[in-house]
Amino acid sequence: MTSDVPGADVRQATAADAPTVGRLLHDFNTEFDTPTPSAQDFAARFGELLGRGDVLVLLADHGDEAVGMAYLTLRPTPYGQGPLAELEELYVVPKLRGQGIGSALITAALERVRARDAIEMRINVDEIDTDARRFYERHGFASTVPGTGSRMLCYLRELEEGRPMPGTPPGPTGYPGHNDA
Template structure:
């Protein structure tokens, strides 16, 4: 049985979150800062009120995490939520951990007044795309056929 217990990460968890994010990026061969660089950044981020990082599983060896941020928007009174990261250790996938993390961050974002949650997924990551689509996310506006696209520029 996999532990689906969730807890909010605090500054003392910066090293754990950093290691999970580094593992995530390494698994998908994405360029990544070191776990130490992530730890330093998360030590500051995890003290903020406009984001949430959830850890799943036992304290001594978390099974995954979700990281969501809030930002102001002129489209409604509350913030816009951005799911920055959601990761479950590969050997523990397909056991409901990702669903538990996603459902909890969506619940938290709604409680903060957010009316939308955005996320980005690589087109070739069909497993992640199916996961998010199964949970109600879409790459087009309701009633529209045109796909939404994400653009970025390194500054």
């Protein structure tokens, strides 16, 4: 799939892309001072994940370099015949932000999950991340329950203390990689 961004192509990642996906996710976490596994640990994990039918990773290539990624999971839901899609991570390297690569990734992600008959896509965004909130709102996402105006919240609880991914110390909430209280 080719995006509308000059010089940027969006494609589905394969197991061979695991090191690239690992590097991008590590760079994302490092940029925002989030405790993170190493790029190699992420690469090993994505080597496993990319072969699953319920995981979708898209890469945005600019020339010969991957400069952005979208990582999605799909799960069954009783509210429809298709799955629920969750955008776990979306990242574009800082030097190329504002050029439509994030929009190309989210558009491609929506197209791909629609093709899998997903009934909705969810995204969790930190409240203080106003840039991300504006980005997702521009692309049709809302932080309120449709038709009610009731605000949606996300809660997390660590289930197994001391079992973060290798190389990741738990954040203050105990959830690896999350620093929000």
